[in-house]
Amino acid sequence: MKKAIILISLTILGVYLIDIFTGIGFGTQHFASGVKDAYLIGSKETLKVSNVVTSIVVNFRGFDTLGEVTVLFLASMALGGILYKKRHDVGERSVLFPSTRIVMSGAKLLFPSIVLLGAYVFIHGHLSPGGGFQGGTIIATGFLLMLITYRNYSVSHNRLSYVESFAGILFIGLGLAGYFINNSFLANIFPAGKLNDLFSGGVIGIIYVAVGFKVAAELTGIIYTVLHEKD
Amino acid sequence: MVGTPVLFIVIPLLAAFIIPLTGMVWKNSVRIIPGLVLSYMLALSVSLMWHITETGTVVEVIAGWKPPIGINLVFSPFSGFLATLMIFLGLLVWAYSYKFKRNVDSEPALKYFILLMLLVTGSVGIVLTGDIFNMFVFIEIVGISGYGLTSFYTRRDSAEAAFKYLFMGSIASTFLLLAIMIIYSQLGTLNIAEIADKMPMMSNKLKVISLIFFILAIGIEAEIFPLNGWAPDVYTQAPGPIGAAFAGIVVKSAIYASVRLVYTMFDLSGALDLFIVIGLITFIVAETTALRQERLKRMLAYSSIGQMGLVMVAFGIGTKEGIFAALFLIFNHAIIKSLLFFSGSYLVYNKKNKFIKHVNGMGKYLPITSILFTIGAFAIIGLPPFAGFWSKLAILTAAADSKMLMLIAIILTVSILEAVYYLRVINRIYFFPKKKSTEAKKPTLNALIVMISLGIIIMVIGFYPDLITGIIDRAATDLMDKTGYIKDILTINN
């Protein structure tokens, strides 16, 4: 009965959604004048950032990203609160299978390159696909690999916290610098440089690096907290 | 002037990132810094409120891009009024819970205060932002800090409440994204003012459907029936002051969002009638449900939901008087319900289940808290000469001016129920003998100061409502002025 109601409702919802989206059309220009062109031109001409998505994420809609970083920060904080235990409860984490030697050596071998790849991705975020979030996530996967391979691999919570905080402060600090120098939060304070140059886009690249560090630290922290949860 | 609107968001976030560092050095800083930040925000908002009476709405752009391109923050009389109210309440909640968990090591307390600060920040962000996707981000900030705060006490059933909240919140964010994308696909912009400007270009069908998705998404946060199942649980299980924060801050921001949608973005006439219907149903269901509650906080929660329904009704009337009444009700509800939550949580302190019967005979042991609770209850029932009366009068006058007699009759009938369940609690406080096992817990000094100042505000507004009506009046005028809003934002030369 309940399932029938749900199925019927979802069917109706699906019909409406398909109706809407076929009406919108796929792969065509939907609107006459949007902000899209302004972003493309602004990114190319003013910011000199070749990856438009990055320029949107970090500069045009940088405020969203600030919020987004905060969401991650909040998530890791809420997670810590939800799974909070008094200190002495924190014991060894449960691992179902001990890793084999192959996995152990492989992980050791892979870890630096994963971190390096992540760093590469967020450093070149304004030039090619990628960026702080992607790079940070890659780094976090490196830590995940280490954490699930080694039973007693541990990451210092304090150190994660330092990275997290300093990255966040750097982000907001750069934004505030723009606020005080150019009278608008997150405004560019460095020379924009040349399109497709590593040192282009002024403050954007730096912010994305900060975001990368922050995301990496936060994701690692989240993984670490959850992994340490015993039942 | 102390600053510009962007600092409302940036300073708390900066503080949130700094606090973990200072917390390692000086443990008390995790309590103090959020308070300082909130006080700064209050000073900022008050000075901005002062400023805009002379210069008009303040629009600030982010990253130097003019509104349709960049994100902008709008501090208008309307949004400024709500922001100031929220920050003020946030500060009160902070002061009330300052000594919270003092004897436990600082880690949970650290999280509590940061989460609280970000809850306020997110709500203020929702109110100030002029960008619809940015609003989504802030809604999520509020949501996640809400989940964290709700599940703060590990011993209660708080995880259950938080999970329900999260479940509904996820559905809300999905539909919110859908609605945003439908609008973006048609208009190519995310700026509220430009959307409002271009809205006639959208086909009616898409307009209606995106509005419905918006109503679903924001209605979940605004606790309208039948989307409010999570709310009473959250109010009950969250720490006492957080109940006040939800009732006074979070819901208000959701109401703001829905009002901004209906009044500014969409030009659909039926939306206001829908507001009245939904609001009325919410009001009736919540108040009737509150009648037979056994737990104090749950009762307060349903009462709060009911009041929000009434606010929706007032907004749905659609005249300037209606908006005035709604804003007045928002203000009154914020201060009164906070007082009720604050004093109520001391009346049932140390009780696991927080049953209403635990307040029996507390009038003798906690005289001041009890009197304050009584003042709050009388005020929310709408008895003169307390603050609640004026908003009730305003809403009824607005309804009468729009010739909605049935509406008046229904509101008044349901109000009687409200009176009944509040009076039952008051009678218990004063006239029932105390059980031996119940222990009264004296409020701490900071909590007492907060509660007394709220009580004084209620009395003062009750005797002299003009203190606040001028500001509300300007806010109401501002909300009605849709073209002014669009013009303010789209023609900014910064």
Added chain:
Amino acid sequence: MEKYLEILNYTIYGAAILLLLIGLYGALTKKSLIKIVLGLSIMDSGVHLLMISIGYLKNGTAPIFSPGHENELAKMVDPVPQALVLTAIVIGFGVTAVALALVIRLYKHHNTLRIDEIKNLKW
């Protein structure tokens, strides 16, 4: 033949909406908390797919001014939905993480994962 291709055009939308509905169905009918969280996650993915496909332009290129492609402005797909999806994904991740943490807490507290048995708060 053309007509069938026309329908194929909408397969991405169809898939995204299907994903959304599957996720929603899972979230609404499954009893296990973990499955509910998975359902919500799938639903999120569906929406993200939907968002990104709105910005698609036929025969478009990525919105990146790679060397040698600096002037293909008109061909570029809409970068805005991509940026939004990036944000939305991260937020979705945060929510999922919190949800899973709550599930852990709930399991410890109630010793069950069935949502219909976790009803201490009602009425």
Added chain:
Amino acid sequence: MDIINIILVIFFAGALITAFAAKISSIVQDILFIGTILATSIIFFLNINTNTETIINLSHINLTLGLTPLSLYFAFIVFGLAVLAGFYAVGQMQGKKKKGYFYFNYLLSIAAMFGILVSKDLVSFFIFWEIMTWSSYLLVIYNGENVQKTGIKYFVLSAIGAYSMLMAIVIIHSLTGSFLISDLISGFNNMSANMQILIPVLLLTGFGVKAALMPLHIWAPDAYSNAPMSYTAIFSGALSKMGIYGMVIVFLTLITKLPQETLIRDIIAWLGAITAAISTLWAIKQDDAKRLLAYSSIGQLGYIVVGVAIGTPLAMLAGLFLAFMHGVFKSTLFMVVGAIEKQTGTSNLKEVTGLIRKMPWTFIAALISIIALAGIPPLGGFVGKWMLYESLITSNHYLLVTLVFFSSTAAFLYCYKFLFGFFLGQEEKEWSHVKEAPAIMVVPMLILSLISVVLGSFPQLILKPINSALSYYSLPDTYNNLWKESMIFNKWGDQVALTPIVYGVAIVFIVFAVFLFFKNRKTSRYVTTKDISTSGEVPKEHENLTFKENFFQPFLRAVEPAMKRQMDKYMLAFAKGLEDLFDFTRRIYNGNGQTYAIYAIIFVIILLLLSNNLFS
């Protein structure tokens, strides 16, 4: 600052200070309490001025305060009773708990009544009305856990009344654009026919609750009998008159302009008469003196409503005169019960007996008031009732007058029961220690009884203010030719025609009594009821020789069918049913998070399906 504001400020400040003065000393508290009442009354009586108006602008609303002749008349009742009951209260509250609470609410409700009387606009009227309601509510529940249901019942009915009034107020505002009562009166003619009916009906509902009119009276017996007696004196004597005050205004200014005038008048008058009849029967049945008096109050208010509703000049005069008289004698009687309860610890007529020698002054007060209540000449009650009957007959309401006359006659029964139960009958050992109540309680009662006596002979003392009040609302001037209107008044000096005869009889009687007393003084001795022996049987210690059990049993059996159906029970059953319904409907929130999510989806589906109708 205007005198009205000063009085109100003194009241509010006095109430607050008195409430917290318990910390200093109990006596200081008493003095502050009495001082507040006295100060306000003196200021008021020294500065009576019906021409000034104070305007306070609040929230775009002009609160206008000022006296009218009608409100002046009611203010006499309020202040007079407030002072006397205030002194009495000091005596009665001696050694009781929550004195500050009592004084605070007492002063607030007096202030609120004063506020109602001086309100010239509907908003301040409503504000003071609500303050009066909640302060009296707080006094009704004064006696603790057992009276909570009573309190809630009182509050709910008051809220029904107040909210229907509020609805009328906002409708009036939307129609006339003003809250002023004078604007309502002048603008009433321009309203649509529906509104012309709706507004008076809503207002009358509001006032009917406080005046304990028939279907809305169910709060009254419990509330009157459960409040502290010193407050019930005010409650029944003055507070209920606020309902009458409102009704008078409605009838004089609004109803007269209606085409359906006579119909509404008849309906309300009949309701009043039925209220009087039924509650008189119920009063006869009561064994608790408080409840007896409570029902009696409802009945008396019924008469007043009849007079006000019929609305001929004489009927109006009768109604308002009765209002004053009722305030005087009913408060005395409640005070008597309070005094007896304080001295004996109970107010049950079956238990307490033979107090006539223990509490002689109380007895005198009770006797006079009972005579006034029963409407026996030469006391004030008689004059009022006579005028009422006459006005009903001259306006051709024969059936109505029969009903009123029936209930008035039946009232003798409970009057007798009251007097006999407490004061006469055999003296039980149990009450041998009982002493007269302290002077501070007795003196107010005696003063009030004196007023009853005086008004019986010189009704013009208050007929004159009534007349000027009524002519303020453009009713013909009846005062100067009262003897034309009613045969009870003689031509010279507007006094009651019968008075000389009655006085003559009384003097003869008294002279005879004095003569007998002096003649037999030496030979008589005091005999208790037990001091007899019938057929050689000496009554035992606890044998009951008087017929206090099952008073008026045959009569009650005769009228039983009329009392079978009790409004009270129906309403309570209705309320219970509603609560159970709400208890059931709240199961929508079944605690399962998934269900809530399903609600959300169903909600959006419904909106989607209805979207064509909703947003067309």
